[in-house]
Amino acid sequence: MVEIRLTNTRTRRKEVFTPIDPANVRMYVCGPTVYDRAHIGNARPVVVFDTLFRLLRHVYGADHVTYVRNFTDVDDKINAEAQRRRAAGRPGTLEELIRERTEETIAWYHADMDALGALRPTMEPRATEYIGAMIAMISDLIGKGHAYAADGHVLFRVRSYRDYGALSGRSVDDMIAGARVEVAPFKEDPMDFVLWKPSDADLPGWDSPWGRGRPGWHIECSAMSHELLGATFDIHGGGIDLQFPHHENEIAQSCCAHPEAGFARVWMHNEMLQVEGKKMSKSLGNFFTVRDLLDQGYPGEVIRMVYLGTHYSKPMDWTAEKAAQAEATLRKWRGLVADAKAAPEPSPSVIEALSDDLNTAGAIAALHALAGAGDAAGLKASAALLGLLEDGMGDWVRELEILEWLVEGEDARPVIEMTIEKIAKARSEKDYSTADSLKSALAEAGVTLSFDRDGGVTYKRAKKLDLSKLEGLQ
RNA sequence: GGCGGGUUGGCGGAGAGGUUACGCAGCGGAUUGCAAAUCCGUGAAGACCGGUUCGAUUCCGGUACCCGCCUCCA
Numbered sequence: 406m407v408e409i410r411l412t413n414t415r416t417r418r419k420e421v422f423t424p425i426d427p428a429n430v431r432m433y434v435c436g437p438t439v440y441d442r443a444h445i446g447n448a449r450p451v452v453v454f455d456t457l458f459r460l461l462r463h464v465y466g467a468d469h470v471t472y473v474r475n476f477t478d479v480d481d482k483i484n485a486e487a488q489r490r491r492a493a494g495r496p497g498t499l500e501e502l503i504r505e506r507t508e509e510t511i512a513w514y515h516a517d518m519d520a521l522g523a524l525r526p527t528m529e530p531r532a533t534e535y536i537g538a539m540i541a542m543i544s545d546l547i548g549k550g551h552a553y554a555a556d557g558h559v560l561f562r563v564r565s566y567r568d569y570g571a572l573s574g575r576s577v578d579d580m581i582a583g584a585r586v587e588v589a590p591f592k593e594d595p596m597d598f599v600l601w602k603p604s605d606a607d608l609p610g611w612d613s614p615w616g617r618g619r620p621g622w623h624i625e626c627s628a629m630s631h632e633l634l635g636a637t638f639d640i641h642g643g644g645i646d647l648q649f650p651h652h653e654n655e656i657a658q659s660c661c662a663h664p665e666a667g668f669a670r671v672w673m674h675n676e677m678l679q680v681e682g683k684k685m686s687k688s689l690g691n692f693f694t695v696r697d698l699l700d701q702g703y704p705g706e707v708i709r710m711v712y713l714g715t716h717y718s719k720p721m722d723w724t725a726e727k728a729a730q731a732e733a734t735l736r737k738w739r740g741l742v743a744d745a746k747a748a749p750e751p752s753p754s755v756i757e758a759l760s761d762d763l764n765t766a767g768a769i770a771a772l773h774a775l776a777g778a779g780d781a782a783g784l785k786a787s788a789a790l791l792g793l794l795e796d797g798m799g800d801w802v803r804e805l806e807i808l809e810w811l812v813e814g815e816d817a818r819p820v821i822e823m824t825i826e827k828i829a830k831a832r833s834e835k836d837y838s839t840a841d842s843l844k845s846a847l848a849e850a851g852v853t854l855s856f857d858r859d860g861g862v863t864y865k866r867a868k869k870l871d872l873s874k875l876e877g878l879q
Numbered sequence: 880g881g882c883g884g885g886u887u888g889g890c891g892g893a894g895a896g897g898u899u900a901c902g903c904a905g906c907g908g909a910u911u912g913c914a915a916a917u918c919c920g921u922g923a924a925g926a927c928c929g930g931u932u933c934g935a936u937u938c939c940g941g942u943a944c945c946c947g948c949c950u951c952c953a
Contacts, residue, residue, distance in 0.1 A: 434953095437953080443953090444952090444953090447952090570882095573883075575949080576881095599951085621951075622951040643953065645883080645884080645953080646947070646948060649948060650948090650951080677884095677948095684946075714891075715891090715892070719884080720945095720946060729903090730891075730903055733902095736916095737916085764894080766902095767894070767900085769892095770892090770893070774901080837912055854914095854915085855916065856914080856916095
C-alpha cells in the first residue's frame with residue numbers, strides 16, 4: 406500500500422495518512438456559493454482536491470473514496486441578484502428567481518470545472534436540501550447549552566467550546582481585542598456567531614422553532630458532512646481563507662453536537678491565487694473567471710497544468726507566461742502520446758511525488774523524466790493521475806478543426822487555406838521569396854505556419870484574425 | 880494591532896543536513912531553403928544577519944520585504 410503523507414493544518418505537521426475505513430475514504434471540500442461564474446481563484450481548490458481525489462482513488466480503489474463538495478445556495482448575494490431580477494420585472498416568485506439563479510450558476514460551474522478536467526465529486530449536496538438537518542443540529546446545540554436563541558436569531562456560544570481557535574491558532578481573547586466587527590446587541594459575547602437568522606418577506610426563509618428564517622453560513626457544512634459522511638471522516642479541505650472563521654466555526658458546531666466524534670481528522674488548506682503578482686480584484690482589472698480564460702483561448706488542460714505547477718500550500722501566480730509554457734509542454738507531450746496506449750499502472754515516481762503531500766510540481770518533473778526517456782505509455786498513464794493528457798481533453802492541440810473561423814460574420818477559412826496552398830506551391834517551386842512574403846502576411850493576419858521536414862504543414866491560429874492583412878497579395 | 884504563509888539560478892518551481900531537481904529562456908551542436916518543432920550538450924541559485932554543526936540553501940533565532948486572514952471572498 407502506498408503511504409500518503411499530508412500536511413494537516415490542524416497539527417501544522419506532515420502526517421502519514423491512515424484512513425478510518427480504507428473501504429470508504431471520506432473527504433469533504435467546501436464548494437462554491439452559487440451566485441456567479443467561478444473565478445480562477447475558486448478553481449484552485451477544485452483542481453487541488455480533484456488531484457487528491459484521483460490519488461486516493463488510485464490507492465484505495467475508485468469505489469472506495471467518497472468525495473463530497475457542497476453548493477451554497479443560501480446567500481445574501483444570491484438573494485440580491487434575485488431581488489434585482491424581480492425589480493427588473495422578471496416573472497416568478499422570489500424563491501423561483503433564486504432557484505433560477507442557482508440552477509444556472511451550478512450549470513456554469515459544472516461546465517467550467519469539467520473543462521479543467523475535474524472529476525465530479527461523489528456527491529454535491531445543496532444547502533437548501535439540508536435545511537431540516539441544520540435545524541435539527543441547531544436544536545441539539547441549544548439543548549446541549551452550546552447555542553441560544555435571541556431576538557429571532559440563534560447564536561453559537563463560543564465560550565462554551567474550550568478548543569475554539571485551535572485550528573487557526575487564535576485565542577478568543579486576542580480576537581476580541583483586535584476585532585473590528587460590530588457587535589450585535591443580542592449577542593452574549595462578541596465572538597458568538599449566527600446559526601440561524603430571521604428572514605423578512607423579501608428574503609427566502611424556512612419555518613423553524615425560532616420563526617421563519619434562514620441558516621447562517623457555517624452550519625450547512627457541519628450538517629451536510631454529518632449527513633453524508635458521518636460524525637467522523639478523513640479529510641476536510643478548502644481555501645486557506647476559510648480556515649477562519651468558517652472552518653473554526655464548523656469544528657465548534659460539529660464537535661459540540663457530536664462530542665464523542667472527532668469530526669475531520671485531517672484539515673487541508675490551499676493557498677491563495679494571484680494574477681501577475683497581485684491580488685486578483687475587480688478594481689485592479691485583473692479579475693478573471695474560468696470562463697474568461699477559456700473564452701480567451703486558454704484550453705482547460707493548460708489552465709490545469711499551470712495550477713499543478715505550484716504546490717498547493719504556496720501562493721500561486723497566474724501569468725500569461727506560465728500558460729504559454731504549460732501549453733508548449735502539453736503540446737510536446739500530446740505529440741509523444743498521440744498513438745500510445747496507456748501503461749497499466751502510473752509510474753512509481755509520479756505516485757511517490759503525489760503521495761508526498763500532493764507534490765504536483767514534483768510529479769510534473771517526473772512526467773518530464775518519462776517524456777525524456779521516451780516512455781509514452783508510462784507518461785500517458787502517469788499524467789492521468791494528474792488529470793492531464795486524458796482522451797477528450799486534447800482537442801485544443803488541433804486548433805484547425807475545432808476553432809471557429811468566423812471573422813466579422815465571414816468564414817475566414819477558405820481565404821487562409823488558399824493562401825496556404827499558394828505558399829506550399831511556391832515552396833515546391835523553390836520560390837522562397839514569394840513563400841516567405843505570403844507566410845509573413847499570414848502571420849500578421851493571425852495564422853502562424855510551420856513546416857515539417859516531410860512537407861507537412863501545421864499552423865497555429867491567434868485569438869484574433871485580421872484578414873485585411875491578406876488583401877493585395879497575389 | 881493579533882494570527883498565519885512566503886522570500887531559491889534570467890524566469891517559473893521542487894526535494895534533500897553533505898552527492899544533477901525539473902521546465903522555460905540563454906549558449907554550443909544536429910536537423911532545416913530560412914524558420915518552427917524535435918534531438919544532443921552546457922553555464923547559472925537559495926533575501927539579509929547571527930547561531931547549532933565537521934558541514935546549512937535545507938534546523939534555530941532575529942531583521943527586511945511580499946502576501947493572506949481577523950469584514951459570511953477558495
